Amino acid sequence: NGPFDRNTSTPGQAAMLLSLDGHSRARERHDMRTDPRAHRLPNRPRVDAAGHAVEIYPADIVKRRTMASNGMAGEIVQATKRGKIESRFRAPVHLLAVYDRGVRRDGETFVEGLPRSALRDLRRKLTFVPAGHEYYDCQDPHILTRVAYFYFDPTELAIDPELGFAEMAPRLFFENAALWSTALKLMSLVEHSLSANRLYFEALGAVLAHELVRLNTGAPSSVLPVRGGLAAWQQRIAVAYIEEHLGDQIPLAQLAQLVRLSPHYFCRAFKQSFGMPPHRYHTSRRIERAKILLADPALSVTEIGLTAGFSETGSFSAAFRKATGLTPTGFRSLL
Incomplete structure (x- = not known):
């Protein structure tokens, strides 16, 4: 396979990212009350009950590349054609969206528990969707979008429960130097997807999860501003x-x-x-x-x-x- 695989919901690619308990309950029912304007995407591919991924419609205008380890997975989604794109996610796993490229002419983004945003320039922005929360994004892109999605199973990751990783607050379009730096390294691994990088991927995933915890608790970032660098x-x-x-x-x-x-x-x-x-x-x-x-x-x-x-x-x-x-x-x- 090349640097990107086609968007799909088959078990071997984007949909089968995090294996939970294998039962149908892994796919939670969408509660329309959380988003009165939400609607089902027509003819969208269904995510397999054994795994979780952001669902994208239409599926044929993006390519996806994935990589997974114990309790954590990542994928890069690259738009290959211009056109309206809708994305949706709700699952018992956390989601961190990292917008590497993205400027939209029109559209909005919704994360359950937060006001909607119509921000147009999404470059270098991050969005965190806690497990069980609804995420919906619609955009008419001005430039071809490139976004990385990182999925975390709070029940599987080796993180001290007392740190509160299972109970996290939603965040929409924020910036954080520590998360961005680690995410870029993970994106590079996902792009090349070499088996020799699995342990490094798992280690960086743990770092990313801990940085999310630090952000959630208000602890100082482990990446300090570069002295003498740009503001x-x-x-x-x-x-x-x-x-x-x-x-x-x-x-x-x-x-x-x-x-x-x-x-x-x-x-x-x-x-x-x-x-x-x-x-x-x-x-x-x-x-x-x-x-x-x-x-x-x-x-x-x-x-x-x-x-x-x-x-x-x-x-x-x-x-x-x-x-x-x-x-x-x-x-x-x-x-």
Whole structure:
């Protein structure tokens, strides 16, 4: 299988994520009273009773890649076509949604117990849905959405019950540096899905769960702000500008001006915050965009390289291979 599998509810892929007790009671009945405007998705795939995953309609416009360990699972859901997308989840497991890419023209998100949100720019946002709570998301995406879902079975994870992981509060569209950092590492493992990474995946999953507990109890984050790095508002502005201009050449002075810093100090602060200089970050995001476009067989490698901001096919192929270990054509053959 390639970096993404098709959205499905078959046991071997997205639906069979967390094995609970194997009985039909694992799929809880949807209580329409929790969301008066909720409605069943037409012809949506049913999640198998032995596992739990976010249900997405229509299923054929996303690709999904999953990885699981004891009591925890993760998946990356990548939209491959533009069009209205609806997502729903309610299960006896916790859900953490990590929005890597997502800007919508219209839509709203609902988590039981919280006000609805029509926030449009979802990039770098997190949402936590406690076990048994309803989650519903509807959006008309402006850019192709990429979101990671992490599922936690509070009865199976090796976490001290006294920490209160079974009873967590819902959160909608928040930011947290500790969760984001760990989630990015887990997403990388899910993308490559190597059996040798299972223990690392399980360890990072435990870290992610403990960070959720710390957030829920109000304990200080284990990831302290980087001294000398960009402030949170500066990170948001810089990242948003880069995402909106992936195919363009972005002068360092332009980014620095946006966050009110000198080019020299901005470059240093950016590297401290993101672990790489602005130019390399820009290139890495172009490669991620190229991965998405390679899923469309109608586009040639040359077209994809130009769209992603590379002036020549050769430079695109070299940068892609340096980042992934594969040529664009080789990567596409695995999809």
